[in-house]
Amino acid sequence: MTSTQDRIDLESYLSKHVAAEAISSPGVPLLMLTCMDSRYPHRILDTMDSLGLRGKYDQLILAGASLGVVLKEGWRNTFMDQLEFAIEHHHVSQVLILDHRDCGAYKHFLGVSPDDPAKEKQAHDEKAQEAAQEIVVRFPELSGKVRALLLPIETVEELAIS
Secondary structure, rough: OOOOHHHHHHHHHHHHHHHHHHOOOOOOOOOEEEEOOOOHHHHHHHHHHHHOOOOEEEEEEOHHHHHHHHOOHHHHHHHHHHHHHHHHHHHOOOEEEEOOOOHOOOOOEEOOOOOOOOHHHHHHHHHHHHHHHHHHOHHHHOOEEEEEEOOOOEEEEEEOOO
């Protein structure tokens, strides 16, 4: 579990872990999976632009982000088909899953909310781990190349993926 001292803002995280490799790679090396929540797209797009990553990533949106990959077979199939296309045609070589706190999908389907931050974080950790495993089973070349973040309002927490 990530401690409060380990939290950094989204731009710092992406700058440290994603930007250099994405910028220097040919094609569109990064696929971002985000939630459909309207509170976050501007923050994500602004951050990606500020790091010079415009044109270096594909973005897919599913309710709950990681939850969407594991919750419903149709959603998982859509995600996997799109990821396969992105790998083949855009040369995607890494995946970044952006979950967020106070997610309506997590509330609706799992009954977790920000009222219990530890339980909420645990649910995101578990679903991110499951999603990463699903991705790597289907695309072994992405082993070690799947990351997941939990976006609160001002910082990110890295989710555990082994």
